[in-house]
Amino acid sequence: MSIPPILVYIGVLIGFVLTNLILTHIIGPTKHTPVKDMPYESGMDPIGDARQPFDVKFYLVAILFLVFDVELLFLYPWAVSAYTGEGGIPIELRGTVFGIMLVFMATLVIAYVYAWRKGVFKWR
Template structure:
């Protein structure tokens, strides 16, 4: 049991080092960085064009829906990669589980199509 826990020690150390580096960088940059604010520095600047009007205009919820569906199906496709790498070792049981997983993906996809979530009107 003890040796199993020691196997995770490098992962824990790397995680703590990464978090420590991020927190340290934020603290040091906040302490050492310049603090001269002005009206010009606080203005939004994009592509060399001055902002005109209010940037907070409403836009269609369809964009959010498409983005969420993309992330959902993209993450599900990522689960296919370990299966493809270990295809031979998993045998028939792994194949059956992946077929069930793919069928669930297809059911979700056809549900989205039936609800016309991707139809732009």
């Protein structure tokens, strides 16, 4: 009876992590001083709390960036495979694939127009 390779991999991974944690704890410096325990912030004493909330606009722009970035992940392979000679999409299917991609692009344009009308791109 053999052990599946994934279990061996997980065992080695856990062993590696535990070994590093234990060795770091044993070998690492243990001398704590107020200066060493103080957070470093550009050589200046920290002022205020570091946990300040972000404006929602940043999250909306980040989500839109991800949506349109993933769009390019789908669009680029389609463009390369659709219009290359050998090994690309067969000529009989190019119209169908083009239609599917037009529906995909139309969905993204609708999403972009919706975000635009909601004022996501306005920095008030």
